[in-house]
Amino acid sequence: xxxxxxxxxxxxxxxxxxxxxxxxxxxxxxxxxxxxxxxxxxxxxxxxxxxxxxxxxxxxxxxxxxxxxxxxxxxxxxxxxxxxxxxxxxxxxxxxxxxxxxxxxxxxxxxxxxxxxxxxxxxxxxxxxxxxxxxxxxxxxxxxxxxxxxxxxxxxxxxxxxxxxxxxxxxxxxxxxxxxxxxxxxxxxxxxxxxxxxxxxxxxxxxxxxxxxxxxxxxxxxxxxxxxxxxxxxxxxxxxxxxxxxxxxxxxxxxxxxxxxxxxxxxxxxxxxxxxxxxxxxxxxxxxxxxxxxxxxxxxxxxxxxxxxxxxxxxxxxxxxxxxxxxxxxxxxxxxxxxxxxxxxxxxxxxxxxxxxxxxxxxxxxxxxxxxxxxxxxxxxxxxxxxxxxxxxxxxxxxxxxxxxxxxxxxxxxxxxxxxxxxxxxxxxxxxxxxxxxxxxxxxxxxxxxxxxxxxxxxxxxxxxxxxxxxxxxxxx
Amino acid sequence: xxxxxxxxxxxxxxxxxxxxxxxxxxxxxxxxxxxxxxxxxxxxxxxxxxxxxxxxxxxxxxxxxxxxxxxxxxxxxxxxxxxxxxxxxxxxxxxxxxxxxxxxxxxxxxxxxxxxxxxxxxxxxxxxxxxxxxxxxxxxxxxxxxxxxxxxxxxxxxxxxxxxxxxxxxxxxxxxxxxxxxxxxxxxxxxxxxxxxxxxxxxxxxxxxxxxxxxxxxxxxxxxxxxxxxxxxxxxxxxxxxxxxxxxxxxxxxxxxxxxxxxxxxxxxxxxxxxxxxxxxxxxxxxxxxxxxxxxxxxxxxxxxxxxxxxxxxxxxxxxxxxxxxxxxxxxxxxxxxxxxxxxxxxxxxxxxxxxxxxxxxxxxxxxxxxxxxxxxxxxxxxxxxxxxxxxxxxxxxxxxxxxxxxxxxxxxxxxxxxxxxxxxxxxxxxxxxxxxxxxxxxxxxxxxxxxxxxxxxxxxxxxxxxxxxxxxxxxx
Numbered sequence: 001x002x003x004x005x006x007x008x009x010x011x012x013x014x015x016x017x018x019x020x021x022x023x024x025x026x027x028x029x030x031x032x033x034x035x036x037x038x039x040x041x042x043x044x045x046x047x048x049x050x051x052x053x054x055x056x057x058x059x060x061x062x063x064x065x066x067x068x069x070x071x072x073x074x075x076x077x078x079x080x081x082x083x084x085x086x087x088x089x090x091x092x093x094x095x096x097x098x099x100x101x102x103x104x105x106x107x108x109x110x111x112x113x114x115x116x117x118x119x120x121x122x123x124x125x126x127x128x129x130x131x132x133x134x135x136x137x138x139x140x141x142x143x144x145x146x147x148x149x150x151x152x153x154x155x156x157x158x159x160x161x162x163x164x165x166x167x168x169x170x171x172x173x174x175x176x177x178x179x180x181x182x183x184x185x186x187x188x189x190x191x192x193x194x195x196x197x198x199x200x201x202x203x204x205x206x207x208x209x210x211x212x213x214x215x216x217x218x219x220x221x222x223x224x225x226x227x228x229x230x231x232x233x234x235x236x237x238x239x240x241x242x243x244x245x246x247x248x249x250x251x252x253x254x255x256x257x258x259x260x261x262x263x264x265x266x267x268x269x270x271x272x273x274x275x276x277x278x279x280x281x282x283x284x285x286x287x288x289x290x291x292x293x294x295x296x297x298x299x300x301x302x303x304x305x306x307x308x309x310x311x312x313x314x315x316x317x318x319x320x321x322x323x324x325x326x327x328x329x330x331x332x333x334x335x336x337x338x339x340x341x342x343x344x345x346x347x348x349x350x351x352x353x354x355x356x357x358x359x360x361x362x363x364x365x366x367x368x369x370x371x372x373x374x375x376x377x378x379x380x381x382x383x384x385x386x387x388x389x390x391x392x393x394x395x396x397x398x399x400x401x402x403x404x405x406x407x408x409x410x411x412x413x414x415x416x417x418x419x420x421x422x423x424x425x426x427x428x429x430x431x432x433x434x435x436x437x438x439x440x441x442x443x444x445x446x447x448x449x450x451x452x453x454x455x456x457x458x459x460x461x462x463x464x465x466x467x468x469x470x471x472x473x474x475x476x477x
Numbered sequence: 478x479x480x481x482x483x484x485x486x487x488x489x490x491x492x493x494x495x496x497x498x499x500x501x502x503x504x505x506x507x508x509x510x511x512x513x514x515x516x517x518x519x520x521x522x523x524x525x526x527x528x529x530x531x532x533x534x535x536x537x538x539x540x541x542x543x544x545x546x547x548x549x550x551x552x553x554x555x556x557x558x559x560x561x562x563x564x565x566x567x568x569x570x571x572x573x574x575x576x577x578x579x580x581x582x583x584x585x586x587x588x589x590x591x592x593x594x595x596x597x598x599x600x601x602x603x604x605x606x607x608x609x610x611x612x613x614x615x616x617x618x619x620x621x622x623x624x625x626x627x628x629x630x631x632x633x634x635x636x637x638x639x640x641x642x643x644x645x646x647x648x649x650x651x652x653x654x655x656x657x658x659x660x661x662x663x664x665x666x667x668x669x670x671x672x673x674x675x676x677x678x679x680x681x682x683x684x685x686x687x688x689x690x691x692x693x694x695x696x697x698x699x700x701x702x703x704x705x706x707x708x709x710x711x712x713x714x715x716x717x718x719x720x721x722x723x724x725x726x727x728x729x730x731x732x733x734x735x736x737x738x739x740x741x742x743x744x745x746x747x748x749x750x751x752x753x754x755x756x757x758x759x760x761x762x763x764x765x766x767x768x769x770x771x772x773x774x775x776x777x778x779x780x781x782x783x784x785x786x787x788x789x790x791x792x793x794x795x796x797x798x799x800x801x802x803x804x805x806x807x808x809x810x811x812x813x814x815x816x817x818x819x820x821x822x823x824x825x826x827x828x829x830x831x832x833x834x835x836x837x838x839x840x841x842x843x844x845x846x847x848x849x850x851x852x853x854x855x856x857x858x859x860x861x862x863x864x865x866x867x868x869x870x871x872x873x874x875x876x877x878x879x880x881x882x883x884x885x886x887x888x889x890x891x892x893x894x895x896x897x898x899x900x901x902x903x904x905x906x907x908x909x910x911x912x913x914x915x916x917x918x919x920x921x922x923x924x925x926x927x928x929x930x931x932x933x934x935x936x937x938x939x940x941x942x943x944x945x946x947x948x949x950x951x952x953x954x
Contacts, residue, residue, distance in 0.1 A: 110721050110830040154670045165668045167677075168645060181926040187902050188828035190858035191633045191642045193681050194904040195911060195923055195949055196931045200644075200677035204670050221727035244587050250698035250768070291727070295772050351665035353587035381667035425664050427671040434672060446672055449658040453937060454673045460933030472672055 007049040007072060007093065015052050015094070018062045023100070025051040034095045037435075038142070039083040039345065044436050046088055048075070048095040055100045057174060057182055057213045063096060064211060065180025067466045075468045076207040078149025079121060081142040083345055084435025086153065086206045091469040098148050101213060107132045111188045113171060114217045118148025125217075135222040137163035137254075140431065141332055148212045154204035156431030158255035158331070159287070161380040163220070165431065167203050172216030175202055178462045188216055201457070206433050207468040209461040223289035225296040226254070228324045230316040231307045232280030236260070236363075238311040239282045240356040243379045246286075246306055247352070251299055255287040256380035257331060262393055263338060263374045267330050270337035275330055276316040276323075284312075284379070285331060334376070338387065341398060343410050344437070346386040348421045349430030355382050361420040362386050369409045383430035388413055418444055434472045442473055484526040484549055484570065492529050492571070495539045500577070502528040511572045514912075515619070516560040516822065521913050523565055525552070525572040532577045534651060534659055534690045540573060541688060542657025544943045552945050553684040555626025556598060558619040560822050561912025563630065563683045568946040575625050578690060584609045588665045590648060591694045595625025602694075612699040614640035614731075617908065618809055625689045631681035633908030635732040635808070636764070638857040640697070642908065644680050649693030652679055652686075655939045665693055678934070683910050684945040686938040700766035702773040703731070705801045707793040708784045709757030713737070713840075715788040716759045717833040720856045723763075723783055724829070728776055732764040733857035734808060739870055740815060740851045744807050747814035752807055753793040753800075761789075761856070762808060815851070815864065818875065820887050821914070823863040825898045826907030832859050838897045839863050846886045860907035865890055895921055911949045919950055 016024045025031055028047065036045035049072075054060045067074040073093030080087050089095050102119035107128055114136075116125060123143035129136045140155035149155075151173070156165040172186030185199040186192065202210055233239040239258050246256065260282050264275050277283065286303055290296040304315040318324045335345075350358050359375055362384075366373040372393045377385040390406050391398040418428055418441050428434075428441050443451060455475055458465070465475055493501045502508055505524065513522035526549075531537045544551040550570030557564050566572050579596040584605055591613075593602060600620035606613045617632035626632075628650070633642040649663035662676040663669065679687055710716040716735050723733065737759050741752050754760065763780055767773040781792040795801045812822075827835050836852055839861075843850040849870045854862040867883050868875045895905055895918050905911075905918050920928060932952055935942070942952055 108830070109725060111828050112724060113828075154668075154674075156668045156670075160668060164645070167674075168641070177926060177930075179926070181924075183924050183926050183930075185927060187904070188830075189826050189902075189904060189907075190829065191631075191637055191826055191860055191907045192904040193631045193633075193824075193906045193908050193910045194915075195919060195928070196686075196934055197631075197644075197677055197681050198927060198930060200674055204674050209673075221725070221729065224727065247589060248586060248698070250701065252698065291772060292775065295768060298769065347670075349666050349668055351588050351590075352667065353585070353665075383668055427664070427666060427669040429670045430666075430668045431670050433670045438671075442672060447658075447660050449654060449656070449660050450662060450675060451672070453654075453660075453675060456937030457673055457934060460930060460937060 011070060011072070012050060014066060015050065015063060019052055019054045019059050023053040034077065034097065035088065037080045037082045037085055037087050039339065044085045044088060044090065046090055046092070048089040049092055051095045051097055053097045053100050057176065060096070060176045060211055060213050061180045061182055064176050064178060067094065068178040068180070068464055071464050071466060073469050074466050076211050078118065078146030078152070079144045081145040082149065082153065082435060083432050084437040086433050086435035086471055088436065090436055096211065098146060104128045105214070107134065108188065109134070112219045113188050114219055116147050116215055116217060118146060118213050120147045121145065122147070122150065129219055133222055134219040136169065136217065136219055138166050138169060140166070141335070147215060151203055151212055151215055152205065152207050153433035154431070156378070156383060158257055158378055160378065161256055162252045162254045167200065169218045170199065170203055170215055171218050173199050173202055173212055174214035175210040175212055177210050178464065178466055186216065204433070206435065206471050208458060208471055209467065223291065225290045225293055226324065227288050227296055227300055228318040228327050229286045229288070229300065229303060230276050230318065230327060231284040231286065232277045232313045233282045233284065233311060234280050234313060235311070236282045236359060237356060239284050240359060240379055242284060242307055242310040243355070244353060245310060246303065247380060249302060249306060251302060253286050253380065254289050255285070256378070257285040257376065258379045259283050259285060259331065259334070259376040260374055262396070263334050263376060264330065267334045267337040271330060271333055273326060273330055276318065276327065277314065279313045285327065338374070341389055341391045342387050343390050343406060344388045344414065346388070346414065346417060347383065347429045347432040348386065348417065348426055349383045350421060350424040350426035352380060352382045354424040354426070355379060355384060358384060358420055358424055362417060365413055365416050369413055371406070371409055371413060373413065386417060421445065436471065439473060488547060488549070489527060491543060492527065492540060496529055496531045496536050500530040511554065511574065512565065514557050514559045514562055514564050516816065521562045521565060521567070523567055523569070525566040526569055528572045528574055530574045530577050534653060537573065537653045537688055537690050538657045538659055541653050541655060544571065545655040545657070545941055548941050548943060550946050551943050553688050555595065555623030555629070556621045558622040559626065559630065559912060560909050561914040563910050563912035563948055565913065567913055573688065575623060581605045584611065585665065586611070589696045590665045591696055593624050593692055593694060595623060595690050597624045598622065599624065599627065606696055610699055611696040613646065613694065613696055615643050615646060617643070618812070624692060628680055628689055628692055629682065629684050630910035631908070633855070633860060635734050635855055637855065638733055639729045639731045644677065646695045647676065647680055647692055648695050650676050650679055650689055651691035653688040653690055655941060655943055663693065681910070683912065683948050685935060685948055686944065700768065702767045702770055703801065704765050704773055704777055705795040705804050706763045706765070706777065706780060707753050707795065707804060708761040708763065709754045709790045710759050710761065710788060711757050711790060713759045713836060714833060716761050717836060717856055719761060719784055719787040720832070721830060722787060723780065724857060726779060726783060728779060730763050730857065731766050732762070733855070734762040734853065735856045736760050736762060736808065736811070736853040737851055739873070740811050740853065741807065744811045744814040748807060748810055750803060750807055753795065753804065754791065756790045762804065811853070818866055818868045819864050820867050820883060821865045821891065823865070823891065823894060824860065824906045824909040825863065825894065825903055826860045827898060827901040827903035829857060829859045831901040831903070832856060832861060835861060835897055835901055839894060842890055842893050846890055848883070848886055848890060850890065863894060898922065913948060916950060
């Protein structure tokens with residue numbers, strides 16, 4: 001049995017003995033920040049009994065070993081930019097924050113790999129990598145995310161089309177097991193067929209199998225040329241239907257995003273910045289990379305031709321770093337701009353060829369329940385972020401609608417869209433993870449036999465169920 | 478307890494009932510082919526008690542379920558092109574051959590994915606994919622390998638530098654569990670963060686966790702241009718030291734192979750074909766791809782400049798499909814040409830920056846034990862195939878040396894090279910797998926805690942230890 005709410009003074013003292021008195025927090029006001037993640041609703045927040053901030057893998061190992069011996073829950077926490085409650089200490093116990101383990105140990109140019117601690121932010125990582133003339137392709141969005149969390153959720157982001165998700169870039173891990181043992185699956189290796197791939201099991205396991213304290217990350221040479229195209233369409237269908245044509249034209253873009261104009265306009269006002277186009281109702285944002293200016297010109301022309309043939313109204317080009325940054329800032333801040341009026345962000349992933357049909361279903365459901373469901377996301381990898389909103393959009397104006405109306409609708413909308421996801425052989429999370437929020441729907445898309453195997457794995461790795469208990473699935477059921 | 482050697486007539490009859498009488502083989506002469514793999518020594522071969530050839534996943538499920546109930550060992554078998562004994566029925570019982578499940582179910586151009594049964598050969602797969610104008614980047618060598626086996630070992634091959642190993646291309650699996658349940662981890666999906674990644678656990682698990690019966694494989698648009706450069710050097714050091722310089726020049730080749738001239742010459746004689754150069758002592762074979770002729774010219778010139786600056790004697794270009802095919806045929810048939818005089822093929826993978834030092838160690842060990850250790854492989858991904866030979870090469874002539882001499886030396890040579898692998902933080906298999914042959918060395922490169930987790934996983938997936946028992950590790954120890 002887990003000792004919920006039973007962290008007595010003796011345990012707190014021992015924790016202080018391990019990480020130092022100032023790095024064990026029990027002050028309620030201070031701990032409030034550690035009771036929730038970036039987005040999830042207040043009804044799943046929970047105060048930890050203590051927040052513990054180790055500075056080294058040895059300290060992590062001692063804390064975890066103690067949690068395992070004393071059988072209290074331990075929830076690892078990165079940048080807390082998650083959207084599904086993964087870092088919330090739902091079962092009580094301690095939050096283990098990796099924030100002090102924020103060293104970039106090495107950018108190894110010879111092997112084109114970086115070694116980072118779990119608490120390094122994406123922002124600092126990009127900067128360090130770029131300073132060495134190298135490139136880390138994935139861009140999962142919020143740059144205050146920690147590398148440990150990004151790995152624990154197998155984050156994706158817009159730039160996954162050409163270069164893949166985080167999983168493709170992790171080459172090695174340092175992981176603390178509940179026993180306090182420290183293991184190092186993988187390494188600075190491009191390939192390995194040496195036993196079961198434990199590394200890929202930790203990636204995406206949301207802190208339930210071990211604490212990731214360090215990672216070896218594959219880097220790439222920086223592309224010589226990069227360009228963003230902003231392409232307005234009158235209809236969402238035409239925009240999305242362009243994507244498979246594009247993908248079969250022998251061009252692999254870095255990113256292909258579709259975004260409705262209304263959310264762009266809200267974000268323009270929020271940031272007081274200008275999007276390059278006011279045409280149409282939907283935009284495709286296509287990011288290309290190439291090894292030479294000539295190659296980039298050829299690619300851009302081909303992409304423009306394909307889009308214009310498929311009904312695009314125009315093609316705007318952002319080629320200078322400044323122009324590109326402005327476009328990408330608007331894209332990446334949509335989340336912040338509409339956060340306060342958003343109830344839930346879905347993260348459905350379907351086969352690429354199904355995305356137009358799924359988005360059509362979203363529109364039908366929006367009409368059926370008279371609810372605003374702005375939908376955008378990663379068109380070329382099938383990952384669609386439908387936002388369930390607590391306001392309506394009427395002629396460009398946001399009209400709040402009463403809680404008693406949306407509470408009931410939210411569940412039915414989610415249910416209908418998850419059913420459509422299932423029909424299209426999709427999954428309920430493309431990149432955010434399951435956490436608490438999506439847990440009730442796991443059995444909708446996974447066979448019971450698969451979930452039983454996952455539970456069996458959890459029991460092997462964490463026999464006392466101390467690591468982030470109650471996330472992804474409930475062990476008891 | 479496994480019923481070794483206890484497959485009585487009743488069980489054979491039941492198996493015949495499942496797959497049909499003609500697809501259960503018990504004839505000794507016929508079964509001899511199923512007692513060994515492509516390479517491994519006769520001392521590890523073992524006759525199966527029966528060979529069973531199901532035609533569908535339902536038949537596989539019935540056979541596996543029966544093995545689990547009756548507790549007899551079942552060893553899945555693909556194209557048997559493995560080099561480590563992975564498909565040998567070492568514990569007795571039946572060999573489950575996937576040879577009749579050889580259908581390419583679908584090449585889905587819209588999603589750029591293929592769906593194949595486990596018994597499809599690489600050769601047939603490449604052909605089907607190319608016929609649709611698409612591209613499957615990995616090339617693990619022997620094209621009679623089955624897709625199921627290629628996935629079960631996470632095969633790599635020369636073309637892994639730019640596009641990665643098999644793991645990067647598997648998007649979904651159909652797997653039969655020992656219970657007879659059929660699961661479908663993954664799908665036609667570009668990304669997923671929906672629970673633990675079981676798919677990646679099956680990839681590389683060498684048939685010990687489940688029987689892979691079908692796979693969804695990601696494809697790519699075919700590159701417009703492809704070119705092979707053959708670059709002779711006077712010294713192996715210079716050849717290998719070129720690689721990191723090349724990789725930091727913003728060029729990512731499809732493949733970078735290093736090959737000693739002596740094995741090229743043996744293969745030329747074996748095939749009666751001509752390699753484009755007779756200069757130097759070592760060759761780099763660099764394969765490039767690009768989206769346009771201009772881009773390819775630019776890439777080739779840069780690569781040639783870098784190599785010539787680093788001491789290359791010349792740069793030969795194979796740009797027509799015919800010339801490229803001839804070069805690649807010689808490269809891929811080296812194995813066949815020297816097979817009869819090879820004792821063991823190592824598959825060490827080290828960080829790319831360590832490859833020159835590891836190859837130097839190979840040369841020292843060769844001198845120390847007065848044994849010929851031709852070494853070649855995938856320079857840019859750190860995967861080195863050192864061949865332990867039972868002949869010496871003296872002034873271009875192969876001189877056999879007596880078995881009593883090489884038997885003892887082989888163990889010491891292997892041991893010294895694995896120790897060097899460990900020092901360089903490498904792994905003992907980059908792409909071949911562990912099977913039986915490398916099992917004694919697993920604990921050299923993996924922590925005991927890691928091996929214990931692997932055994933725990935095995936027990937969860939296969940509680941009766943019926944699936945390919947005794948491979949990778951011994952469960953008892």
